[in-house]
Amino acid sequence: MEKDGAVTVQEALDRLLQAAPPRPGIERIPTQQARNRYMAEPVQAQLSMPSYSASAIDGIAVRSEATQAASPHTPMKLREGEDFAWINTGDPIPAWADAVIMVEHVNVEGEGCVAITRPASSFQHVRQTGEDVAAGEVLLSAGQKIRPVDQAVLLAGGVWEVPVLTRPLVTIIATGRELVPPGLEPQRGEIVEFNSTLLGETLREWGAITRYGGIVPDDPALIRQTLEHALEQSDLVIVNAGSSKGAKDFVPSVLKEMGTLLVHGVSARPGKPAALAVVAGKPVLGLPGYPVSAYLGLEWFAKPWIRKWRGERTSHEEEVPARLSQPVHTRMGAEDHLRVRLLAGPDGNWDAIPLTKGAGVTFSLSQADGWIKVPADSSQWTAGKNVSVRLTRPLSLLRDRILVAGGDAPALDILLSAWSKQSGRAVARYVTGMQDALDRWRKGTCAAVVVETDGTDTLPECEERDTDLSHALPLGDVTWGWIVQKGNPDAIVGIQDWHRSDLHWILPPSGHSGRIFLEKAAVYAGVSIPLHRKEEPSYLKAAAAVYGEGAAAAWGIAFAEYADTVDFLPIARRRLSLLVTPSLLKETEGEILLQLLQDQPLRKVLQRSGLDKPTIIRG
Numbered sequence: 001m002e003k004d005g006a007v008t009v010q011e012a013l014d015r016l017l018q019a020a021p022p023r024p025g026i027e028r029i030p031t032q033q034a035r036n037r038y039m040a041e042p043v044q045a046q047l048s049m050p051s052y053s054a055s056a057i058d059g060i061a062v063r064s065e066a067t068q069a070a071s072p073h074t075p076m077k078l079r080e081g082e083d084f085a086w087i088n089t090g091d092p093i094p095a096w097a098d099a100v101i102m103v104e105h106v107n108v109e110g111e112g113c114v115a116i117t118r119p120a121s122s123f124q125h126v127r128q129t130g131e132d133v134a135a136g137e138v139l140l141s142a143g144q145k146i147r148p149v150d151q152a153v154l155l156a157g158g159v160w161e162v163p164v165l166t167r168p169l170v171t172i173i174a175t176g177r178e179l180v181p182p183g184l185e186p187q188r189g190e191i192v193e194f195n196s197t198l199l200g201e202t203l204r205e206w207g208a209i210t211r212y213g214g215i216v217p218d219d220p221a222l223i224r225q226t227l228e229h230a231l232e233q234s235d236l237v238i239v240n241a242g243s244s245k246g247a248k249d250f251v252p253s254v255l256k257e258m259g260t261l262l263v264h265g266v267s268a269r270p271g272k273p274a275a276l277a278v279v280a281g282k283p284v285l286g287l288p289g290y291p292v293s294a295y296l297g298l299e300w301f302a303k304p305w306i307r308k309w310r311g312e313r314t315s316h317e318e319e320v321p322a323r324l325s326q327p328v329h330t331r332m333g334a335e336d337h338l339r340v341r342l343l344a345g346p347d348g349n350w351d352a353i354p355l356t357k358g359a360g361v362t363f364s365l366s367q368a369d370g371w372i373k374v375p376a377d378s379s380q381w382t383a384g385k386n387v388s389v390r391l392t393r394p395l396s397l398l399r400d401r402i403l404v405a406g407g408d409a410p411a412l413d414i415l416l417s418a419w420s421k422q423s424g425r426a427v428a429r430y431v432t433g434m435q436d437a438l439d440r441w442r443k444g445t446c447a448a449v450v451v452e453t454d455g456t457d458t459l460p461e462c463e464e465r466d467t468d469l470s471h472a473l474p475l476g477d478v479t480w481g482w483i484v485q486k487g488n489p490d491a492i493v494g495i496q497d498w499h500r501s502d503l504h505w506i507l508p509p510s511g512h513s514g515r516i517f518l519e520k521a522a523v524y525a526g527v528s529i530p531l532h533r534k535e536e537p538s539y540l541k542a543a544a545a546v547y548g549e550g551a552a553a554a555w556g557i558a559f560a561e562y563a564d565t566v567d568f569l570p571i572a573r574r575r576l577s578l579l580v581t582p583s584l585l586k587e588t589e590g591e592i593l594l595q596l597l598q599d600q601p602l603r604k605v606l607q608r609s610g611l612d613k614p615t616i617i618r619g
């Protein structure tokens, strides 16, 4: 693999486009099936629409010059068949007529006789031949993406078939003996194969036809054989995983053997070990196995290659300026692509909150609102830095979203998704410390804060203990405590066990209420913060980590669904309330929330997820 910094993403892309340029074809397809295809050549209307002059209204067809004497004082009588003919909207105008008078302006005087009180002007209420589309007009130019409105105009102009660019056919091959197809429950050591769906569906959104090449074990001969077969039928082939330095990472060497390995390793993360090759004149992308790395590799190489297939010079991705809400640290020598979540400020500015850097966290791809790029020559960006965010969701949706910051509990997702469903607005949760959430609430970057009280309207785990909570809506009570291995084999009793170095402790991040509670309790109990500890931002992730790792205990919330996997030792009760921006509370959204909190079936579901109806909290 080339050293860090040896090949930039741009340089790698240039090599690929040079060595294996796209070669689109042209095909003629029925206009009705052409949605989302790209015009290969300009198209002219074959027919005029309408192809005859037609009445635009219901009324009578007349010769305008014969009506000039009509006025309210001197109504003019007209005889059917001589001076006028009844006509409906869309009917051809008789050859002898040149105008239409609205039925509302016509007085019927008797059989075959009407009177009019105003003259008609020439061409009045007449749709000229070709008013919509005139034969010979260029309807669409080369390169245009065909939308339903374009299909309509093509058909109006008598274009039954359109010349469009063929779509690139891309085959995706997944490699790895550990992979199992979706639908099968993975055993220990097995991973559900979802990258093909991630890559394939993204490629289809970009206009490619995709073929699933299956799961191939890490075996050079089999990888080669599958690749050969795929290359015969495809314009571009993607081989996923096996691109790094492990004993089973055969993709780069197979590509080298079969053709020209143009690049192995780019100076960008995640996605660093990407391998690009040309085999039998066709491009092959060897993308790393981690989903985020594979996805970025697709964006860096497949997207511009497809864009070039269509002859597009520029990308139309939406970017917004934002302020970084916390510092980011990266390693020099390679550019870093970070997923961020965006919080809208009242001043129209955006706060960008970096999400995990983990290349294996698919969920963060789904949660991210956009990407920021830290250049290879930077290693540290401070909070408040102005950044440009490449959006992954429409800006209008982000502006409309109700953002709820603050404490965590599994039941909150259930409650907030019910709120979203009933209110018709997206609701997103941002788990953070109480102080941070309250600061954001005051700045207006979130609409509501989940506060954790001890039931006495004070915030014990917050610097601002005296925040006015009189308007906060009580959501319910939760129990905090230790999530431990099933059967509590390590015999954890309480806070006093915290000093034990034979256990790995999983804690909420610094500043989160649960963490502050624990640290205060530890001081009170005279125990020091344990050495072996790691942080998990959500209680469900903490529980999953306890289940998956031996000798671990996590601070968390009582939740019935743990039952089969872990045990729970209760330690303290907390009341969760929602501090909602007064204006939002007065809107329909506020009313809906109040109704939901009274909804008995929903309360039962919330209770199963550990959120009891507010009761008196003891101790």
Ligand SMILES: Nc1nc2c(c(=O)[nH]1)N[C@H]1C(S)=C(S)[C@@H](COP(=O)(O)OP(=O)(O)OC[C@H]3O[C@@H](n4cnc5c(N)ncnc54)[C@H](O)[C@@H]3O)O[C@H]1N2
Binding pocket: 174, 175, 176, 178, 179, 191, 192, 193, 194, 195, 196, 240, 241, 242, 243, 244, 245, 246, 249, 270, 271, 272, 273, 287, 288, 289, 290, 291, 293, 359
């Ligand atoms: N000693 C080193 N180890 C690693 C390095 C390195 O430089 N030195 N690079 C790391 C980086 S960076 C990346 S990225 C990964 C890339 O690894 P591979 O391309 O070889 O991919 P695998 O190891 O086979 O898989 C990684 C991970 O992703 C899962 N995976 C693979 N395919 C799929 C799929 N189709 N669907 C879902 N998940 C998939 C796979 O099971 C692994 O868990 O290497 C680092 N290592």
Ligand code: MOO
Binding pocket: 268, 269, 270, 271, 272, 273, 288, 290, 292, 293, 359
């Ligand atoms: O490049 Mo790897 O994709 O950093 O995680």
